Amino acid sequence: MAIHKIKENIFSIGVVDWDRRLFDELIPLPDGTSYNSYLIFGSEKSALIDTVDPEKKEELLNNLKRLKVEKLDYIIANHAEQDHSGTIPDLLSLYPEARVVTNPKCKGFLKDLLHIDDDKFIEISDGDTLSLGDKTLEFIYNPWVHWPETMSTYLVEDKILFSCDFFGSHRATSSLFVQDEYKVVEDAKRYYAEIMMPFRNHIRKNIEKISSKDIELIAPSHGPVYDNPKIIVDAYKEWISDNVVNRVLIPYVSMHGSTEVMVSKLVEILTEKGIDVIPFNLTKTDIGEFAMVLVDAATLVLATPTVLAGPHPSAVYAAYLVNALRPKLKVVSVMGSLGWGGKTVDILTATMKNVKADFIEPLLIKGLPKGEDFMKIEEFGKKIIDKHKELGLI
Numbered sequence: 001m002a003i004h005k006i007k008e009n010i011f012s013i014g015v016v017d018w019d020r021r022l023f024d025e026l027i028p029l030p031d032g033t034s035y036n037s038y039l040i041f042g043s044e045k046s047a048l049i050d051t052v053d054p055e056k057k058e059e060l061l062n063n064l065k066r067l068k069v070e071k072l073d074y075i076i077a078n079h080a081e082q083d084h085s086g087t088i089p090d091l092l093s094l095y096p097e098a099r100v101v102t103n104p105k106c107k108g109f110l111k112d113l114l115h116i117d118d119d120k121f122i123e124i125s126d127g128d129t130l131s132l133g134d135k136t137l138e139f140i141y142n143p144w145v146h147w148p149e150t151m152s153t154y155l156v157e158d159k160i161l162f163s164c165d166f167f168g169s170h171r172a173t174s175s176l177f178v179q180d181e182y183k184v185v186e187d188a189k190r191y192y193a194e195i196m197m198p199f200r201n202h203i204r205k206n207i208e209k210i211s212s213k214d215i216e217l218i219a220p221s222h223g224p225v226y227d228n229p230k231i232i233v234d235a236y237k238e239w240i241s242d243n244v245v246n247r248v249l250i251p252y253v254s255m256h257g258s259t260e261v262m263v264s265k266l267v268e269i270l271t272e273k274g275i276d277v278i279p280f281n282l283t284k285t286d287i288g289e290f291a292m293v294l295v296d297a298a299t300l301v302l303a304t305p306t307v308l309a310g311p312h313p314s315a316v317y318a319a320y321l322v323n324a325l326r327p328k329l330k331v332v333s334v335m336g337s338l339g340w341g342g343k344t345v346d347i348l349t350a351t352m353k354n355v356k357a358d359f360i361e362p363l364l365i366k367g368l369p370k371g372e373d374f375m376k377i378e379e380f381g382k383k384i385i386d387k388h389k390e391l392g393l394i
Contacts, residue, residue: 003063004176006217006225007158009041009135013063014221015056018172023083027194028288031187032172035083036221038162039067040155042132047074047101049153049162050221054086061090071095074122074130076137077102078164079150080109084221089114101130103141105149129156140210142166144202146195152210159216165195166206167232169223177227184224185235186292191222192239193291197325200240207236244298244330246393248384251280251290252303253312258337258368259305262377265369266301266335269381274394282314290318291325298393299331299384300357302348306364309342319351326354331387333360335380337367358387 004012014037021029035052037060046069052060064072072095077085080102088110092098100110101122110116124130126141136156143150145166153162169187178184196203218226218233226232248270254260267277278297280290294300300322304315311319315336322329332355334348345362363380365373388394 002174003066006038006160006176006219010155010158010160011039011067012176012219012225013037013039013060013067014050015052015059016172016174017053017056023170027170028286029170030286030288031170033170033222034172036219036223038219039064039069040132040135040137042135044133045073045131046071047076047130047132047137048072048091049076050078050084050164051075051087051091053083054090057087057090060087061094064094072098073132074098075100076153076162077106077110078153078162078221079147080106080113081147081165082113084164085110085114088116092116092120101139103139103149103151106151109147109149126151142206142209144199145206146199154210154213154215159214160219161210161213161215161217161229162219162221164221166203166220167218167226167236168220171223173224176225178224178231181228181231185231187223188232188235189239189295190288190292192236193295193325194288197239197291197295197327200326200328203236204240207233207240239295242328243296244328244391244393245276245296246274246388247276247278247293247297248299248301249278249280249290249293249297250301250303251282251285251315251318253282253305253314254303255305255307255312258365259303259335261369262335262337262363262365263303265374265377266381269378270384273385275385275388282312282318287321291321294322294325294327294329297327297329298388298391299333300327300329301333301335301384304334304336304344304348306336306338306342306344310347311336311344315348316351319348323352323354329355329357330391331360331384332357333380333384334362336364337369338364339367360384360387
C-alpha cells in the first residue's frame with residue numbers, strides 16, 4: 001500500500017489486501033480488504049495506531065523504513081484481534097523502546113494471543129490522554145464493538161477519530177478517502193451485518209459516546225477514511241434503529257423441487273401485494289449478502305425439505321446464523337416439504353431462540369404441492385401480508 005499523508009505529520013501506512021476473499025475462514029470478501037495503520041509524529045513523541053495482519057507485516061515494516069522511522073515511542077492497540085495486532089511483536093523487535101498503549105482487558109488478550117511481555121505495556125483508562133508534544137491522543141472505550149476490549153483513539157488537535165473496526169468496511173482501494181459513497185456504505189453495511197449486528201444495543205450507546213467529539217475525519221482499520229463522517233454515522237444510526245423495510249427474505253433449500261415450488265408461489269403472492277421479496281438459494285448464496293439484507297428486513301421465512309426427520313443442514317446453518325446475528329426481524333416462520341414426518345419446525349425454531357419476533361404458524365406440505373396445497377400457501381402468504389399491514393409497511 002502506498003503511504004498516504006492524511007494531515008501534517010499524520011500518515012496512513014497500512015496495507016491493502018486486494019486478493020483476500022475469506023475473513024476468519026467464514027466471511028466472504030468480494031471486494032478484498034485493508035489493514036489500516038496510522039503513524040503520527042508529534043513534536044516530542046511518535047505513535048502508531050494499530051498494525052496489520054501478520055501475513056502483510058513486511059509491507060508495513062517497509063513503509064516505516066521508507067519514512068525513515070528510527071524511533072517509535074508508542075504502539076496504540078485499539079483491538080486485540082490479530083488482523084490489527086498481529087504485527088506488534090515484530091514492531092517491538094524493531095523498536096525495543098516502544099510501549100504498547102491499551103486498556104487492561106486488551107492487554108490481557110494481547111498477552112494471551114501474542115505472548116507480549118508485561119513490561120512492554122502502558123495501561124490506560126477510558127478518557128485518558130497521551131501527549132505526543134503538540135498532538136494529544138484521547139482514548140475512548142467502545143466495549144462490544146465488536147469485542148469486549150475495543151476502543152477508539154481520538155486525535156484532539158486534528159479532530160480525527162481512529163475508530164478501529166467501528167465504521168469499518170472490507171474494501172480494497174488505492175484511494176485514501178471515500179470516493180464512491182454508495183459503494184463504501186454498502187460494503188460497510190455488509191461489514192456491520194457480519195460482525196456488528198449482534199451488538200446493536202452496545203453500538204447505540206457507543207455512537208452516543210463519540211457524538212460529543214468534534215470529528216472531521218473517521219479513520220477505521222478497514223476500508224477508506226471518511227472525510228464526510230456524517231454518511232457513515234447516519235447509516236449506522238439507521239441500521240441500529242428499530243426501523244424495518246417492507247421486505248421478506250426466503251432462504252431455502254430444495255432437494256427435489258418441492259420446496260422450490262412452494263417458495264416460487266409465495267414469492268408470487270407477496271410480490272403482487274407490493275412486498276419486496278428476496279429468495280436465497282442456500283446452496284449457492286453468498287452468506288454475506290444474506291446477512292446484509294437481514295439488517296433491515298421485516299420478515300424471514302426459512303424454507304427446507306425434510307432430511308432424516310429434520311431440516312436440511314444448510315437450513316440449520318442459516319437458522320444458526322440468524323440466531324447469532326440477532327437481526328431486528330418482526331416476523332419469522334418456517335415452510336417446506338416432507339415425506340412422512342419429522343421435527344423440522346422444532347429444530348429450526350429452537351435454533352432461532354434469540355430472535356425476538358412474531359412466529360407465524362409454519363407451513364409443511366407432503367411431497368410436491370398439489371391443488372389444495374396452493375390454497376394453503378395463499379393463506380400462509382396472507383398472514384405475512386396482514387403482519388406487514390399491521391407494521392404500517394403496506
